[in-house]
Amino acid sequence: MSASKLDITKSIDTCGDVCPMNMVKTKFALKDLSTGEVLQVMLCGGEPIRNVSRSVKDEGHRIVKLDKQDDDTFIMLIEKGE
Amino acid sequence: MTDKIIDYEKLKSGGFMRQLQQGQFALRLRIVGGRVEADQLRVLADAAEKYGDGHIHITSRQGVEIPFVNIDDVNNIGHDLVDVNLRRGTCGPRVRGVVACQGNTVCPRGLVNPQDLAQKIDEKYFAAPAPHKFKIGITGCPASCLKPQENDFGIMGGVEPKWIEDLCIICGLCQEVCRMDAIKVEDGTVYFDREKCDLCGDCIASCPTDAWENVKTGYTIFIGGKIGRKPKLGTKFVELVDEDTLFDILERTLNFYRENAKSGERIGETIDRLGIEIYKEAVLK
Numbered sequence: 251m252s253a254s255k256l257d258i259t260k261s262i263d264t265c266g267d268v269c270p271m272n273m274v275k276t277k278f279a280l281k282d283l284s285t286g287e288v289l290q291v292m293l294c295g296g297e298p299i300r301n302v303s304r305s306v307k308d309e310g311h312r313i314v315k316l317d318k319q320d321d322d323t324f325i326m327l328i329e330k331g332e
Numbered sequence: 333m334t335d336k337i338i339d340y341e342k343l344k345s346g347g348f349m350r351q352l353q354q355g356q357f358a359l360r361l362r363i364v365g366g367r368v369e370a371d372q373l374r375v376l377a378d379a380a381e382k383y384g385d386g387h388i389h390i391t392s393r394q395g396v397e398i399p400f401v402n403i404d405d406v407n408n409i410g411h412d413l414v415d416v417n418l419r420r421g422t423c424g425p426r427v428r429g430v431v432a433c434q435g436n437t438v439c440p441r442g443l444v445n446p447q448d449l450a451q452k453i454d455e456k457y458f459a460a461p462a463p464h465k466f467k468i469g470i471t472g473c474p475a476s477c478l479k480p481q482e483n484d485f486g487i488m489g490g491v492e493p494k495w496i497e498d499l500c501i502i503c504g505l506c507q508e509v510c511r512m513d514a515i516k517v518e519d520g521t522v523y524f525d526r527e528k529c530d531l532c533g534d535c536i537a538s539c540p541t542d543a544w545e546n547v548k549t550g551y552t553i554f555i556g557g558k559i560g561r562k563p564k565l566g567t568k569f570v571e572l573v574d575e576d577t578l579f580d581i582l583e584r585t586l587n588f589y590r591e592n593a594k595s596g597e598r599i600g601e602t603i604d605r606l607g608i609e610i611y612k613e614a615v616l617k
């Protein structure tokens with residue numbers, strides 16, 4: 251699967267960050283976007299994915315895609331909410 | 333007063349525990365779910381200086397104790413505390429103080445309100461006589477911060493997820509989020525294994541399109557847990573019951589315990605001796 255159909259406005263890599271830094275980085279990156287724009291986040295499985303997806307949803311944004319990479323990391327596409 | 337005969341059992345039921353030091357007692361307070369108000373803390377601090385040696389002990393079960401209270405003061409100390417609704421605790425063969433996490437009053441993962449439930453259970457059963465000690469612990473979700481499995485009667489909040497096919501975009505997130513390996517996103521559909529699910533609700537909280545719906549919130553109950561010399565985790569015997577059912581089960585459990593325990597037995601030992609099926613038959617109607 252590829253994410254190329256969606257226009258990605260910004261991209262960040264949170265692999266290597268410990269919780270809750272991945273969440274905080276994602277939050278700040280989303281701040282800079284306008285509603286409807288898409289943020290691409292690279293993150294690790296397990297706790298980071300749980301925390302980031304929960305907080306993204308709680309704040310009214312929408313995860314539009316999640317792709318697992320060969321090295322067990324993930325690429326998450328988040329559409330900025332209102 | 334020191335020349336009178338001291339009734340240790342009576343003192344014990346009123347929260348006074350004899351210390352190693354002659355004539356000194358530690359006063360245990362009745363704390364529910366670890367909640368203490370600021371005005372209570374001020375009065376506690378004053379009481380510890382006035383009647384104790386100026387320190388307070390925080391117990392392993394969210395309790396508060398004032399040690400080094402002289403036997404001559406055991407009747408006086410209560411008066412200072414009662415104004416801020418601080419009541420004396422209990423020890424011995426009784427229902428003990430209820431421990432609880434903050435659940436959905438504070439914690440983002442909380443699925444139920446353990447604080448409210450702890451208050452209600454405490455009101456109804458605090459210090460109720462039992463064959464041996466009877467501990468109740470309530471935790472707001474399967475993360476089990478309040479260790480319900482270590483209690484004679486452990487309560488855990490839970491939710492039942494249901495997948496709604498029409499809303500699902502097959503993104504795969506729920507599979508990654510689930511810690512119990514209960515979800516597989518494959519071949520353009522979602523497989524849910526209810527046997528593996530621990531009712532944590534992570535899938536519901538994470539799904540971007542709300543394709544996981546919470547169809548039931550309730551309490552899962554563990555029976556017969558204890559630590560002490562022969563530790564044993566409680567056994568999960570019922571899932572997702574509502575509050576009324578929970579209170580029915582608790583009432584029947586205490587009756588079962590009183591009717592069936594041999595002297596000195598914790599309820600887990602009674603159930604081990606008689607078999608869990610006999611217990612379940614007695615409390616689940």
Ligand code: SF4
Nearest residue numbers: 433439442472473477
């Ligand atoms: S048991 Fe659950 S609700 Fe309670 S404090 Fe832990 S994570 Fe929060």
Ligand code: SF4
Nearest residue numbers: 500501503504506539
């Ligand atoms: S997270 Fe939601 S949308 Fe994504 S696969 Fe699971 S149920 Fe479907």
Ligand code: SF4
Nearest residue numbers: 510529530532533535
């Ligand atoms: S409720 Fe928790 S354990 Fe059950 S399927 Fe959802 S994420 Fe997995």
